[in-house]
Amino acid sequence: MSPSRHSRRLAVTAAAAALLTVAPLGVTAAHAQVTRVRQGSATDASRASWSGPAYTMNGSGGIVTATMTRAIDAIRGGTGAIDVVVVAGSGTGTPECDVITGLTGVNSCTTLTLTAADGNNSQVNTDIRNAEFVYFAGGDQCRYVAWKGTALEASVESVVAKGGGVGGGSAGHHVNSDVVYDACTASATSATALANPYDRSMTFTTGMFRWPNYANTINDSHFVTRDRMGRTIAFVARAVKDGLVTGGKAWGVGVEEGASLFVDRAGRATLSGPSAYVVLGDHQPEVAVSGQPLTYRDVKIWKLTNGQSYDFANRPSCGYYLRSVRAGVADGSLYDGTPVTDCSSTPPPSGGSSYAEVEPNDSRTAANDITGLTYPATVTGDMKSTTDRDYFSLTLGAGQTLTVTCAIPPAYDADLYLLSATGSTLTRSVNDGAGTDESVTLTRTASGTATYHLDLEAYAGSGTADYACAVAKS
Structure with missing residues (x-):
């Protein structure tokens, strides 16, 4: 049955x-x-x-x-x-x-x-x-x-x-x-x-x-x-x-x-x-x-x-x-909650520490270093133009799993890439539609510690409304 x-x-x-x-x-x-x-x-x-x-x-x-x-x-x-x-x-x-x-x-x-x-x-x-x-x-x-x-x-x-x-x-x-x-x-x-x-x-x-x-x-x-x-x-x-x-x-x-x-x-x-x-x-x-x-x-x-x-x-x-x-x-109280009535902005994911992007961070060489954050962490920024690209660098040790989920505001469509230290795309999230969230996950199977880059790119539209990425290591 x-x-x-x-x-x-x-x-x-x-x-x-x-x-x-x-x-x-x-x-x-x-x-x-x-x-x-x-x-x-x-x-x-x-x-x-x-x-x-x-x-x-x-x-x-x-x-x-x-x-x-x-x-x-x-x-x-x-x-x-x-x-x-x-x-x-x-x-x-x-x-x-x-x-x-x-x-x-x-x-x-x-x-x-x-x-x-x-x-x-x-x-x-x-x-x-x-x-x-x-x-x-x-x-x-x-x-x-x-x-x-x-x-x-x-x-x-x-x-x-x-x-x-x-x-x-x-x-x-x-x-x-x-x-x-x-x-x-x-x-x-x-x-x-x-x-x-x-x-x-x-x-x-x-x-x-x-x-x-x-x-x-x-x-x-x-x-x-x-x-x-x-x-x-x-x-x-x-x-x-x-x-x-x-x-x-x-x-x-x-x-x-x-x-x-x-x-x-x-x-x-x-x-x-x-x-x-x-x-x-x-x-x-x-x-x-x-x-x-x-x-x-x-x-x-x-x-x-x-x-x-x-x-x-x-x-x-x-x-x-x-x-x-x-x-x-x-969470507790799964069957009741206070409804969100103002959906003009996306609430940031919860995390241990936070980091707001610092421009210019439009390339791997200019990436914001978020290695020292306490994880899980929240990283925020915006797509200031239709060609904006925001880079963040961090490290991952052997056996660690990195999970990044970005809440995208309804003002624009953005795509998320996870790159190797040399710029190769390891995984990506390219969901269609303004305000559509993006998420990537990767487990490091090799020995030692390596550097990775998060690359958030404007796909359509732009604006000052912040995206908020939950970055977790496990």
Whole structure:
């Protein structure tokens, strides 16, 4: 079972069974077995066009009627009725459809309980393609990602393309993000993920669903109840470090039990229920190495309460609070903080000592020497012109790891290079966009001590607003 464990699905009572149409389907592989239960009308709704897409992202497995009703109304445009399919990977009974069939605007609800081998079953795919909303039940998201590349994936995508919708709870919430925490080897806890972000339990699937306006996301469920903020920060760090996302940024979306995000066709997510969190990693983690504790500073967190919204189409640059993880230890009060309301400048990273650049430092021979600083340190400066280059020199001993993360203000785009003493580029960070942070890491494997140069270069724009680079040695 996955980390998004779902309680045993309810058994169908004899009284309810009398109202159901039950049709066992043929298998598509050895031991595969589909269970199909349809409630409501036996005939699919027919209509030329629909008004979605719409989505529900639930923190636990059950239907949240407030967001489900909004999704149904959005898809049908306030008139007519839709067909819903619930996809389950295990269990018996029809707990989701039992709720859905009682909602206004529902023509039918069909529960499909499938094995991992059933992604190409013809009846399954006919049911899904004829539906206007597909809901992935709680259970095991590792079974769900097994349908990547099958006809089932394409069928679900066709529902969204025609103006329908998709949702899910618990494991079903996980599978609807761009990067899926699949838990195919074990279930990660926050403690495990922070102690080693490459623990065997930290496995991901990409390239399954990418819903409009919801790119570069990683969903998490049962969020506060199971204390999953730490592992979501580790998910985000891994997504950025391993290039699982585009643009060097990843957004974790954690939804609490009993809560649900309704996401409309314009990408605006509105919360119904206790709480949800959006966790942004917009720079490289300082330390994300197999077998070592995570260090990831200044992660941005938005907290949503009932009725509040987050715009995934126009992702905000304000309203977050900052939290950090240092050597596997997270800051206190991860689930609450004072939001930043003035984002005109980037807060400097924390460090042991600080150094402000001294011009001219536009070449290696004129580099500012920061060897004598107490590390971790903060180095600040600015890109005074569109051709400015700021150099800083320091030393690194055998076995030491250098990590540099530069918070770039929104006034310009700057790139970060780490050079050898002779000027060869050893590693670089060249993320696109004004205000986009840059980060490099290097471990010296040779013996002895050597000199290195940090080179921060103006790529586009300039200004007097300071960048702030956190420089750490470990």
